[in-house]
Amino acid sequence: xxxxIPKDKWTGKVRTVTLGATAAEGGTRTKSIVVGxxxxxxxxxxxxxxxxxxxxAIEIKSRKPDDWSSLLExxxxxxxxxxxxxxxxxEAAGADMIVLWLSLEDTADDAMRAVKSVLAATGLPLxxxxxxxxxxxxxxxxxVSESANGEKLLLGICEDKNYRxxxxxxxANGHLITARTAMDVNLAKQLNILISxxxxxxxxxxxxxxxxxxxxxxxxGYSVMERLxxxxxQGDAMTQLPMMVTPGFETWKTKESKVGVGVPxxxxxxxxxxxxxxxLTATALLESGASIVVLRHxxxxxxxxxAITELMTA
Amino acid sequence: xxxHTVTFTTADGKTATVHAQTGxxxxxxxxxxxxxxxxxxxxxxxxxRCAVQVTAGNVRRRSTLRLSSEALELGYALACxxxxxxxxxxxxxxxxxxxxxxxxxxxxxxxxxxAGYDFNWSQTIRRYNVRLNEPSMDDQTDDWSRLxxxxxxxxxxxxxxxxxQLLRRxxxxxxxxxxxxxxxxxxRDKNMLEIIDVxxxxxxxxxxLYAAAIDIGTTTVSFWLVDLMTGKVVSQVAExxxxxxxxxxxxxxxxxSSKGTGRDELQKRVTDTINALCATACKRVKSxxxxxxxxxxxxxxTMIHLLLGIPAASIRYSPFITACNHPxxxxxxxxxxxxxxxxxxDCLPGVASYVGSDITxxxxxxxxxxxxxxxxxxxVGTNGEIVLGNQDWLVTCACSAGPAFEGAGVVHGMRATNGxxxxxxxxxxxxxxxxxxxGNSKPKGICGSxxxxxxxxxxxxxxxDKAGNVNLTIPTNxxxxxxxxxxxxxxxxxxxxxxxxxxxxxxxxxxxLRAKAAIYAGFSVLAEQVGMTLADVQQMYIGGSFGKYINVxxxxxxxxxxxxxxxxxxxxxxxxxxxxxxxxxxxxERERIKDIANRMTYIELSADNTFYDAFTSALFxxxxxMAKFPTVQSAFANQSS
Numbered sequence: 001x002x003x004x005i006p007k008d009k010w011t012g013k014v015r016t017v018t019l020g021a022t023a024a025e026g027g028t029r030t031k032s033i034v035v036g037x038x039x040x041x042x043x044x045x046x047x048x049x050x051x052x053x054x055x056x057a058i059e060i061k062s063r064k065p066d067d068w069s070s071l072l073e074x075x076x077x078x079x080x081x082x083x084x085x086x087x088x089x090x091e092a093a094g095a096d097m098i099v100l101w102l103s104l105e106d107t108a109d110d111a112m113r114a115v116k117s118v119l120a121a122t123g124l125p126l127x128x129x130x131x132x133x134x135x136x137x138x139x140x141x142x143x144v145s146e147s148a149n150g151e152k153l154l155l156g157i158c159e160d161k162n163y164r165x166x167x168x169x170x171x172a173n174g175h176l177i178t179a180r181t182a183m184d185v186n187l188a189k190q191l192n193i194l195i196s197x198x199x200x201x202x203x204x205x206x207x208x209x210x211x212x213x214x215x216x217x218x219x220x221g222y223s224v225m226e227r228l229x230x231x232x233x234q235g236d237a238m239t240q241l242p243m244m245v246t247p248g249f250e251t252w253k254t255k256e257s258k259v260g261v262g263v264p265x266x267x268x269x270x271x272x273x274x275x276x277x278x279x280l281t282a283t284a285l286l287e288s289g290a291s292i293v294v295l296r297h298x299x300x301x302x303x304x305x306x307a308i309t310e311l312m313t314a
Numbered sequence: 315x316x317x318h319t320v321t322f323t324t325a326d327g328k329t330a331t332v333h334a335q336t337g338x339x340x341x342x343x344x345x346x347x348x349x350x351x352x353x354x355x356x357x358x359x360x361x362x363r364c365a366v367q368v369t370a371g372n373v374r375r376r377s378t379l380r381l382s383s384e385a386l387e388l389g390y391a392l393a394c395x396x397x398x399x400x401x402x403x404x405x406x407x408x409x410x411x412x413x414x415x416x417x418x419x420x421x422x423x424x425x426x427x428x429a430g431y432d433f434n435w436s437q438t439i440r441r442y443n444v445r446l447n448e449p450s451m452d453d454q455t456d457d458w459s460r461l462x463x464x465x466x467x468x469x470x471x472x473x474x475x476x477x478x479q480l481l482r483r484x485x486x487x488x489x490x491x492x493x494x495x496x497x498x499x500x501x502r503d504k505n506m507l508e509i510i511d512v513x514x515x516x517x518x519x520x521x522x523l524y525a526a527a528i529d530i531g532t533t534t535v536s537f538w539l540v541d542l543m544t545g546k547v548v549s550q551v552a553e554x555x556x557x558x559x560x561x562x563x564x565x566x567x568x569x570x571s572s573k574g575t576g577r578d579e580l581q582k583r584v585t586d587t588i589n590a591l592c593a594t595a596c597k598r599v600k601s602x603x604x605x606x607x608x609x610x611x612x613x614x615x616t617m618i619h620l621l622l623g624i625p626a627a628s629i630r631y632s633p634f635i636t637a638c639n640h641p642x643x644x645x646x647x648x649x650x651x652x653x654x655x656x657x658x659x660d661c662l663p664g665v666a667s668y669v670g671s672d673i674t675x676x677x678x679x680x681x682x683x684x685x686x687x688x689x690x691x692x693x694v695g696t697n698g699e700i701v702l703g704n705q706d707w708l709v710t711c712a713c714s715a716g717p718a719f720e721g722a723g724v725v726h727g728m729r730a731t732n733g734x735x736x737x738x739x740x741x742x743x744x745x746x747x748x749x750x751x752x753g754n755s756k757p758k759g760i761c762g763s764x765x766x767x768x769x770x771x772x773x774x775x776x777x778x779d780k781a782g783n784v785n786l787t788i789p790t791n792x793x794x795x796x797x798x799x800x801x802x803x804x805x806x807x808x809x810x811x812x813x814x815x816x817x818x819x820x821x822x823x824x825x826x827l828r829a830k831a832a833i834y835a836g837f838s839v840l841a842e843q844v845g846m847t848l849a850d851v852q853q854m855y856i857g858g859s860f861g862k863y864i865n866v867x868x869x870x871x872x873x874x875x876x877x878x879x880x881x882x883x884x885x886x887x888x889x890x891x892x893x894x895x896x897x898x899x900x901x902x903e904r905e906r907i908k909d910i911a912n913r914m915t916y917i918e919l920s921a922d923n924t925f926y927d928a929f930t931s932a933l934f935x936x937x938x939x940m941a942k943f944p945t946v947q948s949a950f951a952n953q954s955s
Contacts, residue, residue, distance in 0.1 A: 160781045160783070161783065161799075164785070164787065184930055185927075186927065186931040186933070186934075189938050190780065190781055190933075190934050190938050191781075193780055193934075193938070193940075194779055194780055194783075197779065197780065
């Protein structure tokens with residue numbers, strides 16, 4: 001007996017967003033990335049093919065981080081003290097995109113120099129995030145934005161208490177922004193409205209609805225992302241933005257990934273466990289609608305890539 | 315334990331000395347010394363308004379959360395958080411005075427007597443004139459039997475009862491009145507009379523018989539003196555609830571009542587308020603409180619508990635249970651009210667911890683329980699209680715909006731008294747404000763209606779973004795970075811009564827947005843619970859004095875009230891006391907309010923995530939879903955274009 005699989009029909013569509021500008025587009029990237037455009041729930045290929053393959057970004061820092069797991073130091077080695085070399089290594093590891101976090105110690109000149117060196121080292125699209133302190137973020141990002149005019153960088157992170165400056169500079173210099181809110185559908189939507197009220201077109205905004213690691217609130221983030229996607233498909237224009245989440249950042253701070261000694265034997269091999277944690281969290285978030293996942297470990301990148309490939313062909 | 319000498323000096327030069335043991339709170343020591351120090355937060359150390367100055371000696375400060383380092387250096391301490399540990403001298407600064415400007419002072423509208431009121435038909439209260447036979451050696455019947463017998467003979471009252479207290483006075487009354495008395499009582503059944511009072515003379519049919527309808531609000535107590543013979547409200551008075559200085563909201567009061575002798579003190583404070591109101595009301599009609607023979611009282615559940623002296627602590631904690639929703643009828647004597655000692659005190663039935671008899675009385679008087687149209691009723695006081703329904707069903711909930719709209723939790727907030735900015739207009743080009751101040755004086759602060767108006771204007775002119783952030787990039791010196799983030803200067807120091815800039819800060823805006831979001835979320839969740847949307851609501855009733863002065867358009871613009879045509883809004887004033895009045899006049903109405911209390915389905919908003927979701931969605935100007943506010947959307951578009 002033939003079984004007919006029911007298909008959902010949606011009226012809404014996630015906006016298509018292009019990151020990174022090639023020479024033809026006024027930048028220096030060797031390729032740009034297109035995300036979004038979804039017309040169904042994730043990977044429902046039988047309803048409609050996934051418009052754009054989800055993207056994996058690698059997180060790097062402008063200065064060598066002192067709080068990262070030794071497992072990460074082991075794998076990246078000396079490049080961690082040089083953002084350009086690190087970006088190059090990430091590209092070699094298969095990253096589609098680089099997310100460069102600036103540091104609190106950076107001056108505007110340091111930030112511009114770091115960005116310039118990363119742009120020179122790889123042709124991948126680049127996101128540049130401030131250290132997360134309002135005044136510092138605004139100071140560094142404005143400098144970076146102006147010096148990298150036209151590159152279609154993804155600047156961040158905009159939050160509801162601090163979005164004006166970043167949105168304005170990105171509007172003036174042809175960049176995009178990341179809008180982050182704390183795991184809540186309404187908050188996400190509100191920030192998008194605020195940004196849109198400033199006049200920045202929403203096809204230059206990526207939303208980061210915030211997530212947690214597996215076992216640390218991921219399921220809550222998952223359901224928020226799922227609800228955002230459902231709202232988007234139902235036609236709510238203010239939620240029709242591609243989503244970017246940071247499973248690398250989340251999982252590498254959990255005890256399971258961070259601690260190798262003094263834990264139960266049943267937890268198994270430390271390195272394998274840490275990579276599983278990052279991979280599983282990222283894969284689940286792709287299933288809930290993420291267009292960009294930001295990872296830290298190159299092995300996780302490889303495994304998540306395999307998962308994406310299989311989901312795209314399934 | 316060591317005993318110390320504590321000397322208090324007040325701003326007006328009064329000095330009082332008391333002995334106190336180590337560890338006694340300054341607030342208690344002051345009370346022992348007969349000096350009143352207000353504790354608006356109920357003694358939690360949160361408001362900082364009980365600060366006193368230590369001029370000699372020292373005290374131990376448990377918390378200094380609300381004191382600046384300069385104040386500490388000058389020796390200031392919070393009276394509710396500092397304890398005696400040695401001989402000490404304390405200066406008590408001038409206490410905040412509550413300047414009276416109550417709604418009833420503005421308008422005491424004539425209350426119309428319900429149609430068809432007839433004392434004999436509507437009341438269970440009876441007044442009889444009786445002439446007793448004087449006792450003699452031939453007739454040695456005791457006084458009480460003598461009275462019972464005549465009532466049985468003349469009025470077919472088979473069972474007549476009275477209190478011991480009345481019996482103690484009876485002999486004297488009968489003899490002073492030369493055996494001709496008036497008897498006031500309550501018919502329990504057709505033939506059963508409970509005597510309330512024996513009057514020392516016979517009374518004419520048209521002599522008034524006084525009773526009271528009372529609304530105990532967290533902030534204001536209203537008192538209507540009623541002549542039961544005609545049903546007429548003969549005088550209306552209102553006064554701030556004497557408990558205010560021991561907590562401005564119900565939670566602070568519950569906290570205060572749970573400590574030491576707090577419960578007794580609060581009970582006394584509210585009965586003192588009622589007694590004073592009664593005295594004033596009676597004086598206006600040349601009567602005395604002792605002539606008041608009955609009162610019906612409506613109030614939120616906490617107020618009723620505190621009046622009755624019932625522990626209220628369980629109201630505050632999950633699962634939020636009252637000690638009783640249908641309090642028994644008691645007497646004035648038992649509560650310490652100066653009415654006729656056996657006057658019946660009938661506290662009306664409530665529904666739940668946060669939906670009290672003020673709301674059931676509101677439903678009764680606004681007649682939602684017999685309305686055909688789906689009606690949304692809100693009583694905005696310190697809490698926002700909401701009722702949705704019609705003749706077939708009623709659902710209710712309470713959202714803790716907090717006292718932001720009463721000016722609390724806002725730096726320059728104040729009650730609607732003289733000097734309060736009550737309306738604001740902001741010029742969209744210059745960002746300069748124009749204000750209207752109550753009493754046409756220099757501004758001292760901003761009251762609830764002023765705050766609503768201010769937020770709406772700031773939003774529409776772009777001073778605030780939709781999230782309530784102050785836009786510091788607009789070209790005016792009215793906006794600036796303050797201690798708590800962005801702020802807007804409404805009045806410069808040179809124009810204000812206080813000599814300080816009157817500002818609204820980011821924190822204030824957040825508090826107000828939370829208050830309005832809680833109320834709007836309450837509306838939407840209640841509608842959702844019965845499978846409706848706010849668009850299905852056919853009429854909106856707004857109770858409480860709050861509704862009287864707010865500008866509906868502005869309240870809609872900030873998303874406090876749903877975007878509906880203006881003609882659907884009805885402002886009813888104090889519906890609670892009106893309900894108390896109706897039940898006072900008519901036994902059937904008293905039955906009806908019981909039925910209302912039983913019929914109302916209470917929705918506990920904290921039971922699941924629905925409310926939180928609706929709340930965050932409403933935590934935006936006017937709302938995350940702009941489509942719910944079409945008129946605001948177009949006003950906003952016009953303004954920004």
